Amino acid sequence: MMSDQVASLIDLFVFKHQRVLEGLPQPTLHVIDSCSNRRRFQNGDLIFKQGDSPKGVFILKSGLVKIVYTSPAGQRTLVYIYKPGDWFGYRQALTMDNNQISAIAIEKVEVDFISNDDFIKLIEEHPKFSHNLLVTLSHEFTIWVKRLSLFTRLSVKTRLAICLLILHERFKSLGQEPTVILFSRPDLADFIGVTIESTVRALSEFKAQGLVAVRGRSIRIKDTQALYDSIGEV
Amino acid sequence: MMSDQVASLIDLFVFKHQRVLEGLPQPTLHVIDSCSNRRRFQNGDLIFKQGDSPKGVFILKSGLVKIVYTSPAGQRTLVYIYKPGDWFGYRQALTMDNNQISAIAIEKVEVDFISNDDFIKLIEEHPKFSHNLLVTLSHEFTIWVKRLSLFTRLSVKTRLAICLLILHERFKSLGQEPTVILFSRPDLADFIGVTIESTVRALSEFKAQGLVAVRGRSIRIKDTQALYDSIGEV
DNA sequence: CGCCCGGTTGAAGCTCTTCAACTAGTGTGG
DNA sequence: CCACACTAGTTGAAGAGCTTCAACCGGGCG
Structure with a gap:
């Protein structure tokens, strides 16, 4: 169970891709169905790569996908995590510019x-x-504005807490019980935009406060509301 | 004159709104023309306000417009600066959600x-x-990814330099010679995402290095290439 | 005239990074 | 099968960078 407060915080940071298929006439749905074909990837597989030309559009059916941007100086940013139902790769398909980002499979x-x-x-x-x-x-724009302001002038602890709540919601969609976040420290660090060490230290604090349980790269949030309460006003 | 290097850096951070009208048939252009009517604002006027319902779409003809987001905790972020030729407000017109941002006139x-x-x-x-x-x-997405990575783990000096180069390009479109950036310190601080004091100190350094000339809130970049060179790899 | 806001500078302190060291997993080749 | 190499994870100490607080100047406005 997730409280209203937590749910509405997460709403600020995730796309609403249900809208893509909303109210489409049957023939359109049929065409979409008939021109799409299933592909499978393993954990860590590169779905498409920064710098390559776009090949097409992906509709995520199961598993998660992380979007990574690497700056010319080699700085990695974990831009977004897609969950089942989300569409990705369509922006590149529209502009036909080379991919500015890579898409990598999480789990199967x-x-x-x-x-x-x-x-x-x-x-x-x-x-x-x-x-x-x-x-x-258009809706995605709103998300980016919030994300920008999240990265600006919020402490590492606050950013980590928000990112963990987002990841919790994402991993929840994989259907395992209890929900466990399987995420390496480097990925987590690139997601919240700080060094690995800072991430580890902040995470240790949450562990000490009894807010999360950590075993290796599997992180379990013991009480989402309590973690939310630790944030203070954003 | 702006060098290729500087121009391509700026390209990473500004929208390409010429594409909106590109290749439109004459009748469409005519309809756009006939359903739009001219409005005028003074420096500092609120064009639309965060929280209000969207009224319509704006095509900027002269002057500049700043987009500001204020977080629940009162933290301001200067999200974007529009220049003549840009369209704004159309995302809200499409989603019909209340404005998440305010638009404020810069100059006439x-x-x-x-x-x-x-x-x-x-x-x-x-x-x-x-x-x-x-x-x-779709193109705007690319810009947001770059912007996010700009805000993450780059020093205040580097961020200020990039923001100044962006502002220079924006203010250049107002047509005054020489190009002068008229921007208060609080606005500049909200744009680069740091405190006013840090902004002032970084700006003073640039002043001491002879890269910019400052008089009150008017900032003139003496040599865009030299300012660019001071950044190092991004 | 006094007040407030913008701009600037200094000093203190906190947060985050950097560097370094060590442990624990994980996969590869002899 | 084990040695090894490599990456991930963790912790400590030092220090850089940014914020905070405080003080001061100057100009515009009621």
Whole structure:
């Protein structure tokens, strides 16, 4: 169970991709279905790579996908975590610029893949689909503004707490009970935007306060509300 | 004159809104023209306010517009600066969520205003326009990723330098010679995401190094390439 | 005239990073 | 199968960088 407070905090930072298929006419759904084909990846597999040309669009069916940006200086940023139901890769398919980011599988991943050509055809021939995408992309803007302000002037502890709550919600969708966050320290550090050491220290504090249980790279939040309460006003 | 290096750095952080009107058929351009009406604002005027319901879409004709987000805890973030040719407010018009941000005029501002209803009609009846908006929004994603990584783990001096170069490009479009950045310290601090004092100190260093000339809130970059060179690899 | 806000500077302190060392897993090749 | 190499995880100590608090100047406005 997740409290309203926690749920609405998370809402500030995650995309609402249910909207992509919302209210689509049956023929459109059928076309989407018929032009997509299933692909599978193992934990750690590269789904697409920064610098490559975009191949098409992915609809995540099971598992999680992390999006990573590496700056010219080699600085890694973990930009986003997709969960089942989310669409990704469609921005590159639209602009046809080379990928600015890499997509990497977390756990076993299944996706439905739609090629660039099919996707563009979908947009051109199905106005309601195109409109849904516009609304979805617009909503994502709001998320980025919040994310930016999260990264700015919030303490490492606060950022870690928020990131853990987001990860909890993401990993929850994998369906295991109890929900366990399986995430390496380097990934966690790149997600909250600090060094590994700072991440470890902040995590140890949460451990000492009894807010989380840690064993290796598996992190379990004992009480989401208590973790939320430790944040203070954002 | 701006060097290629400086120009391509700035390209990483600014939207390309020329694409919105690119290749539109004459009738579409005509409809856009006929449903928009001119509005004027003075320096500091609120064009729309965080929390209000969206009224419509704005096409910036002259002056600059700053987009500000204020967190529940009162933390301000200067999210973006629009320049002539840019469109803004269309994301809210699409989602119809209340504004998450405020838009404030810098200098004398002229905009063309299109009401929500007219805008939605435009999208529904002009597929090429709708497609252009999709591409434009997709491109903006790239900008946000870069912006996020800029805010993460770069020093205040580096962030200030980049922000000054961005502001220089924005203010340049106002057409004054020489290009002068008219920007208060609090705004500058909210833009780079640090305290006012840190901003002032970093700016003083640039002043001491002869990279910028400062008089009150007017900042002139003496040599954009030299300022760029002071950054090091990003 | 006094007040408030913007701009600036100094000093103190805290937060986060850096560097270094050590332990614990994990996979590879002899 | 074990030696080893490599990465992940953890902790400590030192120090850089940024914030906070405080004080001061100056200009615009009621």
